[in-house]
Amino acid sequence: MDLVNLVYRYVNRFINSEELINHLETLDRNKFSKIENEGINKLIKEVREIIKNVPIKIDQVEIKRLSSINHLLDSLNDMKLDNLKEEETKKFIEKRRKSLLEDQERIRDSGPRYEALYNCLIENEVYTKYCRKMNDFELLEFITQFISVPVTPNISQEAFDDLVLVGIKEDKRESLWRLAMNYNQKRKDFSKIEDYFIKKRDSYYLAELISGVHEDLDLDKLIEKVLNTNDLDFIKKLANTDYLHPIFSKQQKEKVKYFIKQKEAK
Numbered sequence: 001m002d003l004v005n006l007v008y009r010y011v012n013r014f015i016n017s018e019e020l021i022n023h024l025e026t027l028d029r030n031k032f033s034k035i036e037n038e039g040i041n042k043l044i045k046e047v048r049e050i051i052k053n054v055p056i057k058i059d060q061v062e063i064k065r066l067s068s069i070n071h072l073l074d075s076l077n078d079m080k081l082d083n084l085k086e087e088e089t090k091k092f093i094e095k096r097r098k099s100l101l102e103d104q105e106r107i108r109d110s111g112p113r114y115e116a117l118y119n120c121l122i123e124n125e126v127y128t129k130y131c132r133k134m135n136d137f138e139l140l141e142f143i144t145q146f147i148s149v150p151v152t153p154n155i156s157q158e159a160f161d162d163l164v165l166v167g168i169k170e171d172k173r174e175s176l177w178r179l180a181m182n183y184n185q186k187r188k189d190f191s192k193i194e195d196y197f198i199k200k201r202d203s204y205y206l207a208e209l210i211s212g213v214h215e216d217l218d219l220d221k222l223i224e225k226v227l228n229t230n231d232l233d234f235i236k237k238l239a240n241t242d243y244l245h246p247i248f249s250k251q252q253k254e255k256v257k258y259f260i261k262q263k264e265a266k
Contacts, residue, residue: 176197210222
């Protein structure tokens, strides 16, 4: 695990400070120059000091995480395992319950310690150096390794569009969808992504895009773009995607139904 990925995992709370220091101390140091190694040594020292002196106090992010776990556990506990016929279903539910209980007990960094380590990590010169060295393709791959994280690289709309163009050039539709998911409700324009999915007549990824980030889309304009394709099969596939129905207004759905009816009558 390289330094940039390690920092990204910590700031998005996939690992805690104990795991962070263990990974920092076992980094393959042969990959770094003498000066970089000195910077990593400095970082390890700073991290140790923070772990020693800064306490963990529960914050709103952790409260929300625990509340979500409790809600899922309550849902699983309400299920009557004796009434479930499939043995595989019972095993899955038990495995899921065990995983949730383990996650509930796991100590996560939050409050003052998380904030102190966050600032320490993202300001480290070795980390920032390697962030700047990534080209657009590498940055796209890096961001989209996870479907969605709360703390994404702070990039401009222009830089975001550059990543989209890389994804289009390589026809990486999964990556384009994940990119949008990562920047949902972070004031980014996803029109280039939706245009590409429409151009490719990819009803699956367009539906996933709408489902995942509809708050950031101009749904009226999107409907116009889809209808302007005059591709009845493509339009009907989207119209028949059940999980999209609650997203659109009655008027929007009626508009699509009327268009389909008119096309089929010809």
